[in-house]
Amino acid sequence: MxxxxxxxxxxxxxxxxxxxxxxxxxxxxxxxxxxxxxxxxxxxxxxxxxxxxxxxxxxxxxxxxxxxxxxxxxxxxxxxxxxxxxxxxxxxxxxxxxxxxxxxxxxxxxxxxxxxxxxxxxxxxxxxxxxxxxxxxxxxxxxxxxxxxxxxxxxxxxxxxxxxxxxxxxxxxxxxTSEEPLPESASEVGIDLGLTHFAVLSDGRKIDNPRFLRRAERRLKKAQQALSRKAKGSSNRKKAAAKFAKAHARVADTRRDFAHKLSTQIIRENQAVYVEDLYVKGLARTKLAKSVHDAGWGRFTAMLAYKAAKYGRHLGKIDRWFPSSKRCAACGTLAGSMPLNVRSWACPCGAVHDRDVNAARNILAAGRAERLNACGGTVRPAV
Known part of the structure; x- marks a missing residue:
């Protein structure tokens, strides 16, 4: 490759x-x-x-x-x-x-x-x-x-x-480069990407969202204001523009470093990784556009893809319309309408779910089922 x-x-x-x-x-x-x-x-x-x-x-x-x-x-x-x-x-x-x-x-x-x-x-x-x-x-x-x-x-x-x-x-x-297969691992993981937490894993772990752009907003605002005060075409404006660009580059470098380290850790620990096939371009048109761009889901999943291919792991993508949050991971019951402000819910079977952890577990189950079908397993569930 x-x-x-x-x-x-x-x-x-x-x-x-x-x-x-x-x-x-x-x-x-x-x-x-x-x-x-x-x-x-x-x-x-x-x-x-x-x-x-x-x-x-x-x-x-x-x-x-x-x-x-x-x-x-x-x-x-x-x-x-x-x-x-x-x-x-x-x-x-x-x-x-x-x-x-x-x-x-x-x-x-x-x-x-x-x-x-x-x-x-x-x-x-x-x-x-x-x-x-x-x-x-x-x-x-x-x-x-x-x-x-x-x-x-x-x-x-x-x-x-x-x-x-x-x-x-x-x-x-x-x-x-040639493939460098890692030793086989028995663990598999489903990942639910979000904004409150950058990633929630099916084993219950939650990765905090660093919000690199939000944290640097004050510094970026000051650099932008300093740039706007300089006369167009002047040497001082060129210096202010370079300073502003370096501030943005620092944010991009930090975000890239975070995505590299997290994707490498997940690929090394798990034999198979499953994520949702998010429509990032569509989400970037909503009122959450700034937070969506700051999260960098697209780059993170792209890193997972090429690292999985390089190290002999499997990466599966689940349909974005799969009801991962509303389906009970214990019994499979599909809940009704569930607004985003509902972070935990109880199923009639008695199970109490954290919304994101439940979604990650459903993504893992759906990915395993899809991979089994692709490998020649049965399509219909057993009686």
Missing amino acids: QLRYNFRLYPTPGQRQALARAFGCARTVYNDGLRTRQEAHEQGLPYVSDADLSKRVITQAKTTSERAWLSEVSAVVLQQALADLNTAYRNFFASITGKRKGPQAAPPRFRSKRDDRQAIRFTKNARFAVTAGGRLRLPKIGDVPVKWSRDLPSEPSSVTVIKNAAGRYFASFVVE
């Missing part, structure tokens, strides 16, 4: 200028390619093929005085920018024709130099390398210092250099 390994870069001032030049050239080629295809569509001309587009916006453009500076960066960076555009078009066409599942993909749009995130990609054709001194050698940029937090498991097939809104640089390597 393919995974990404991210490392922090510390380019010199000269290398930062070279990277800024590469970001700008890649963005220009992407926008030129998009404009060429849009103009061909408006004029009723055939769709411009990938090869013809590369010839127009890269090969021929370099010979003109307006785009001669494209030769100052690696040609692989320009080709990869067009590859991103071609992928965006294929996804859009597959989406509108029904070949691509999920939400409809939007058509490609122009990239701006004011985007918070700038990125370029180098493949093996660019001959990037990690030097003996532990630096990342990039063509026409130089040997960039890297903060190695771990070893790469194999030779990377590509590297993406990213600059985020906080002005930090990262190298994202794509590497091929």
Whole structure:
């Protein structure tokens, strides 16, 4: 399986200028390619093929005085920018024709130099390398210092250099990794994700919701107010914007670290993990949007998925419409209407349930039943 390994870069001032030049050239080629295809569509001309587009916006453009500076960066960076555009078009066409599942993909749009995130990609054709001194050698940029937090498991097939809104640089390597199965575990767990508690496990454990964004709101508010007072275009405004972006980056880093540690712990302890297939995008349209985004359920479940595949565990997702909270985990009786303010309830069978723990146990039971059916078990319950 393919995974990404991210490392922090510390380019010199000269290398930062070279990277800024590469970001700008890649963005220009992407926008030129998009404009060429849009103009061909408006004029009723055939769709411009990938090869013809590369010839127009890269090969021929370099010979003109307006785009001669494209030769100052690696040609692989320009080709990869067009590859991103071609992928965006294929996804859009597959989406509108029904070949691509999920939400409809939007058509490609122009990239701006004011985007918070700038990125370029180098493949093996660019001959990037990690030097003996532990630096990342990039063509026409130089040997960039890297903060190695771990070893790469194999030779990377590509590297993406990213600059985020906080002005930090990262190298994202794509590497091929093999599965590392953990020793078999007899335990299985169901997880009920929520806002009061980030996660409630079927064994009764409750993981508190850290609320990283809520805790940092005061600091973020002060940084936003300081930014709003600065004159547009001034150096002080740039400094205030960088400070504001760093504050947000600190929140994102803390949330990511929490999700990594919790997902790793759960995967190591359990042979099978079951979660609800939550529609986070829909929940983010409600009045709880800020809290939903702060929780980061989508990223957490994505981490569970790839770590389960890597370590030989099973991850099952339960239908979001499954009545996990209202069904008695002891007898299966389905309760009536249950508002969110009801945190515990009693079943006619005599069982008293904590709402979230009961939901986690039902998720575990439903996941086990679904997995049994997938493995060839009986569909109908026994008489």
